[in-house]
Amino acid sequence: MNLTNEKIGDFTVLHIEGRIDTTNFSQFESEINRLFDAGEMNIVFDCSGLHYISSSGLRVFLIAQKKTLPINGKLHLCKLQPAIKEIFDISGFSSIFKIFETQESALKS
Amino acid sequence: MAERKEAHFIIENQVEELAVLFDKIEELAETWQWSVPLTMNINLVLEEAVSNVIFYSFDDERKHEIIIYISIQENELTIVISDDGKPFDPTSAQLPDVELKTEDRPVGGLGIFLISKIMNSVSYTRKNKLNILTLTKTI
Structure with a gap:
């Protein structure tokens, strides 16, 4: 898995490439926690490479979404x-997350 | 009648072995000419089932073998996963309610649920001190 992020407006866009599975999910979890700890509570996950x-x-x-709810953060997925x-x-995760076709629409919502 | 195709893999009860399994499935998918979505689904089903075995079947620190048989007859794909751990029936697990709101959703239980959604049948038996999980799918 390869994770890269960039700041666009109020959002941090996290690009996910490759696979997230039992062997590497903790790397993904650490990156999200690092962003939360840095005060980034609005994240767009660009999943085009996932x-x-x-x-x-x-x-x-799911854990990330549970953490952002009380602080009114936004977790958007796209592509x-x-x-x-x-x-x-x-x-049932499609009703838990806001999922967008494009990164632009994910950033506008 | 189409020829029956069979393959089997043996891995150890270590999480790292899942990566070995993925590689073997990718190779098999190429040989048996599976579509990309089918390959992904079979990869997923195997990861969920085998990781359950790795995490829950063994109390001791010893190495154990997990044997995975895959066969295709006509358009019926069958996967059999066998291990010599303690009796563990994944089909007895309570399936998550996928309609629940975020705050009420438990974070576990999704693995067996995904298996049951992707495959057409899931059955468990205990035989000769082995856990045997049989999964079938019409492809």
Whole structure:
């Protein structure tokens, strides 16, 4: 997995490339916690390069969402590949997260 | 009648072994000409099932083998996962309510739920001191 971030307006855009699975989810979790600790509470996850996610990765997204709710933060996802979107749909995560087709729309909402 | 295709892999009960399994599945997918979404789904199902075994089946510190059989007959894909750990029936786990709001969603239990959604059948038996999980999918 490769994670890179950039600051755009009020958001930090986190680009995820590769896979999030049982062997590497803690790297993803640490990066999110690092952003939270730095006071970044509005994050757009650009998932265009994410081609695999398992329950370990979904769990990290859910924990992050639970953390941002009380502080009115925003976690937006964008550009999910169809197979990844399907996993989000069947696990009920599509109704937990705001998912956008483009990064522009994710940043505007 | 289409020829029956079979493969099997043996991995140890270590999380790092999942990466070995992924590589083997990728190779198999190429040989058996699976589509990208099918390969991803089978990868996912195996990760969820095998990681459950690695995390919950063994109390001792010893190395154990987990054996994964994959076969295709006609359009029926069958996966059998076998281990010699303590009795552990993943099908008895309570499935999460995916309709719950964020604050009420428990963070666990998704693995077996994903398996049951992706595969057409999931069954567990205990035989000769082995846990045997059988998963089938029409492809």
